Amino acid sequence: MRKTTGEAWEAGRPVHRVVVFVRPGLLPMELGIVHRLFGTAEDDDGRPLYSVLTCASAPGEVSTDTDFSVNVPHGPEALESADTVVVPAAVEDYGPQERGRLAGPVRAALGRVPATARLASICTGSFVLAAAGVLEGRRATTHWKSCAELASLYPEVDVDPDVLYTDDRGVLTSAGVAAGIDLCLHMIRDDHGAEVANTVARRTVVPPHREGGQAQYIDRPIRQVDDSSTAAARTYALQRIGEPLTLEELARQAAMSVRTLNRRFRQETGVTPMQWLGRQRLDYARRLLERSDEPVDRIAARSGFGTGTAMRQHFREVLGVSPRAYRNTFRGTA
Incomplete structure (x- = not known):
């Protein structure tokens, strides 16, 4: 759980301040x-867990890529009390001249x-973090269309084009845009646990957890795929998450061969069936640890790890x- 600066307060207590830096x-x-997402995260008493502000290089009207603009009340001084800074994408990310013109004020x-x-970017906002030097020596991603350019402009960044x-x-x-939802839920989950993140996801009507390692939906040559899906196998696995499951068993539920199941799982989730399971x-065990006082060995059995030792290793x-x-x-318990 991340500490807060204590600069933002709600009902007499410090809350985590998220500042969105727009351009x-x-x-x-x-x-x-x-x-x-951050604005709907609450504790058990219904009190907000985050304070969210928007700022720009200068307060005032900020253009968008649509037919309306946004009135931003805060200047860069808002960043000084941030616990988390999020940099969304902007049109200038896609043009070298525009990037160069704004690089100084942004830095x-x-x-x-x-x-x-904590610093975070959505989509091509990663170019801003790279230009500021904070991605040097770090693993990063961006929209799949821009990954090659990011890697070319900033060779010191370890660009991974195949993750969310x-x-x-x-x-x-x-x-891309939707992966920003996954990223925000990931931060909320790290700050306050799976239960809070899942509640935010339910309120927003989005999937509660897509792993960062899941593949981007990259435009690839059209290929023939059969009409079946891995949905039946996944539903079957989730209903029996505490039981030992085999690839052959999951393949039967999907009416596929094991080889086809592996291929379709990679296409749809970016991972193998066993990695997905x-x-x-892990996510189920996290929720049980947050919600219950059950011993670790019992939770390991319920979540399918078998033994406490195996779950501890995972x-x-x-x-x-x-x-x-x-x-x-x-x-906060032993």
Whole structure:
């Protein structure tokens, strides 16, 4: 759970301040994503967990890529008290001349961000983080159409074109617009646990969790695929998440061969069936740790890991903490 600066207060308590830094040619949907998701995150008493502000290099009217503009009340000074800064895409990201013209003011504005703040970008907002130097030596992504350009302009950045979002030591990037939703939910989940993130997702009517490693929907040559889907296999697996499941069993549910099931899973989710199942089990175990006082061994059995030892290993590999430490963080219990 991330600490707050204490600069933002709600009902007499500090809340995490999210500042959205916008630029001319803003994509309005990306601004709305941040306000909607962080703005609806609440604690058990219905109190907001985040304060969300919008700022620009100078306060006032900011153009968008549509037929309306946005009135931004805050200048770059708002960044000085940010716990998280989110940079959405803008039209100038797509033109080298426009990027160069705005690079100076943008770098100056981001220079105000506290060293402890989390930085995130949506879509081609990653170009701003790269220009500011914060992506150097880090793994990052952007919209698949712009990945090659990002890698060419900033060779010091480890650009991954095949993922929805990245999270590398407090600096996060996401692919296209919809991946911004996944990124914001990922940050909320890291801050306050799976249950809070899932509630936000339900209110917004979006999937609660798409892993960052899922493949972008990249335009590829048209290919023939059969009419079947992995949906039946996934539903079957989720209904039996605590049971040992095999590839052959899942393939039978999908009425496919194992080879076809593997191929279709990769096409639809970017991972193998067993990788997907492992992620669902991890997410289910996280919710049980947050909601219940059940022993780790019992949760391991219910979520399909089999033993507490196996679940502890999985938690450390994926989350970097033990199940007990995870529970202590989000429930404050031993």
